[in-house]
Amino acid sequence: MALDLLFHGAAGCVTGSCAELSGPGFRVLVDCGMFQGSKTLKALNYAPFPFDPRGIDAVLLTHAHIDHSGLLPKLMKAGFSGPVYATAGTRDLCRIMLADAGGIQESEVRHLNRRNQRRGREMVEPIYTEADARRVMDQFVKVRLGDAVQVLPGLEAIWWEAGHILGGASVEVQAEGGEGPVRLLFSGDLGPGGRDYMPDPEGPAGVDHLILESTYGDRERPRVTPEDRRTLLAEELKAAHAAGGPLLIPAFAVERSQELLADIMTIMDEGQAPEGDIFLDSPMASEVTEVFRQRGWNRATGVNPFTCLHGAGRLKFTPDPADSDRLEQLRGWHIVMAASGMCDAGRIRRHLKRLLWNREATVLITGYQAVGTLGRLLVDGARRVRIQGEDFGVRARIRSIEVYSGHADSAGLVSWAQARGPVRGSIFLDHGEPPALEGLARRLAEAGQVREQVIIPQVDQAYRLSPAGAVAGPAPPPRIAPGLAAAPDWHNARAQLILDLNERLEDMPPEAREALIRRIGELVAGAKET
Template identity: 50%
Template sequence: MSGARDTDPILRFHGAAHGVTGSCYEIETPYSRILIDCGLFQGSKSERELNYGAFPFPPEAIDAVILTHAHIDHSGLLPKLVKQGFSGPIHTTRATIDLCSVMLPDAAHIQEMEVEQLNRRNARRGRPPVEPIYIQKDAAACMALFRALEYGEWTEVAQGLRARFWNAGHLLGSASVELEIDRHDAPLRIMFSGDVGPGHKLLQTDPEGPAGVDYLICESTYGDRDRPDVSPQQRRSQLGDIVRGAAEAGGPLIIPSFAVERTQELLVDLYLLMQAGEVPTAPVFVDSPLATRASAIFERHADEIEQANVLREALKSKELRFTETVEQSKAINRLTGFFVVIAASGMCDAGRIRHHLKANLWRRNATVMMAGYQAQGSLGRILLDGARRVRIQGEEVEVKARISQFDLYSGHADAGELVAWVEARRPVQQGVFLTHGEEEGLGGLSQRLRGLIPGDRILMPGLDDAFRLTPGGSVPVELNEPRRLRPEKIARLDWHNDLSKLLLDINEAVSAAADERGRAAVIRRMRRALENKDA
């Protein structure tokens, strides 16, 4: 019996566990070890620091990687994996390879640039320099390992492991992964959802997948909510309301957006609205070199996407301006009146969007529209939660701009669509693992699935949890090492968020004092609190 158990594969959850970033799953069999995804952590500083730490496995021991899609929270640590010793193949779709060829070097460039800026500040503060997670040469070395797979084509990815891709409907080239693992009797079948797209997505077909698997690993980003059932025309009409409101305010419309697909969808709808005269014609700046290169890739893969002709027209619109250099980016904020800026990152935690927010959040005539999910601890979530002041790149900025969320461009299925996707995979013989969701999403989807899957077979693993996949169900594996991050620190505001808010509150309290004597009294109280911190 113990020998039979030794042959059962082990599934480990190294990311996207009670959070929505850092997607990474490990499958270990007696003959092979593979990863499904190897993504970057985003959100609070505590979570982002995981990107700098050691992997919870030896990279050189991994035989292969299967990549579901190009988004950085699924692909962004692949160059680090290669830098630290991985040399096997990275299997993914051809479109994902093309997107990664611009996204991973861009991620490396952003790290190099932001670390250089941080090290200048650290030098002034007498702090030691830090190193980027990886640099552009690591991204280039990583790209040499990519191998293209077609949808529906079975491929042996490692000894005793076969995989085939199904269109996930989430992003150009996105895939759900069906995995077969050799056993002494019948193969074990595992389905990884990847990120499941919603129905009626502008540029993608509806998600697909097989029926009848042993285990299902399903995302739950929007597992607790149902979006309104709107047509593309209705979504465009609602976008038009926001655009007209921004134009009437007489200031810019700033849209933090993922550079790949979300930006292209927005460009199509803005183009159609302006062409129809439903919103004022104005310059639309795509301030993201990555989005510029990604748009060219979308054109190359036009036969794989819907609305390809309209996308081509939008990309040639006379209102559209792509910016490349930092100088061009800064020049945008010298403009007055109404214009549109689309810039990454989508959660406002990196890239040029922070420059635009710093330049415009304090303006009453500015509008900021969040076009996607904002992870807990990210600047985007903090703004949506109503912060009156924020700190950006070490500077305090008052928030007077109008902040709104427009979630109808989401690349993720909502709760009803996720339940329908799981139902179409039945029978699920052994169990469902819910991942890639915060507490509300996980709990909401778990409740909704109880009519389809027995409650004791719906699991919500934590970071670094491991399970032996036996013929009779999953069995938890005792952890040999402490968790890299305690569960209560995932998808939560952390000490860095608290410190930023404290500094803002102190400045506000000092500024609100009536005179110099009152300001001195506030400072004395703060000093006494610090001196008595151990009391």
């Protein structure tokens, strides 16, 4: 039996990481993540898996971020009963994050079903529940960085430091194929290196095939020291304070929230920015912060920079919904940090609904924003947005800084890939939008890689692997149309149309307004007939 590699997610887009590796006597997944972004892309989370979960022997998990781990409970519900191999840090974070994701799905489905009931539409079910998420944790098996793990006969794996988040790793796999053993390295998400919070990414050299993330494959960021980073953040804090209102930070609950909190505490302690109360309005981020306080030692420095993050003094946790509700009563200078980082779920949407119209408020975006997300719309300069079916004008100051990215930029990705060489077979680029994928392919070619060696797979594309090369199999029926995986969809277009229409109608005289509404009605009626 030959060795086959299939890309079921994070192909042509950033999210939904899931690769299937099958060979003589084994079928394993590397990651099983949730799609995020446009509603068209997120709909794949509800669809059946493109493989039989009962036939999967094991999952090799790179890290805990939901776009890498978020469909594990669904996989279990569909019949997967094998082990999930992960580092201790990844296991501890998944215990919190998956339960939170299940709870959010239950809450949002309840909200949606109330609306569906009023509209006479069918009821929907959550992808999985909080109870499902807790059950799948029984299948986790802890691994240590650098240890060779015999996953199955003919399949061995080693986890390497990825420098991305606590517990995050690249996974080296040695698999028996029809033409002998093949060494693959799945990068997972790679950190930028040079951070005081995380070690630099590592990995073996001389692999046969490299599967490389490409999130920032088309751009280079300025190199900044930890001191430079805190100086930039201090300037944003001072400007937000001068604007007269609160600072709202949409932040990913894992790693980004903890890094920002540690820096803000340091900045205020050193007098670089005005002091003020800091509210971490995310139950999950609060739980994760405790994991960082216990496990956040940087092996490279021997220091845990997160020990200061306890709920005392100016840092305050708001675990209960009532605590979150009381934040609406606050006025003047304070900081609220809430998930999700792309503004598409969780408590951040409620804060945006109450603050986006306020010219004195500031919204600071600190992480990657996928196409089609509310965060991406704000970063791209939208002046009106729709949140949960309501229209909001954007008058708050929208700011963005990239110095907190947990991903390597194009120079870092190329450097890390070169250190893994010589790569005998192919370099597969995943986990990136088309411009980033093409940009990284060019940069790898400029660095000496043969262009034909670099492959950009599409969703569900399969490749037959030998130690020296890869051959694409027949193209499967697409689960999502080419080009839509990383593009705004009709839901985004509809929302923008409604915003534009409402604004236009408000500015029209009554006669013109009525004429436009009649014309639109005629177009809709004509569309129904066709």
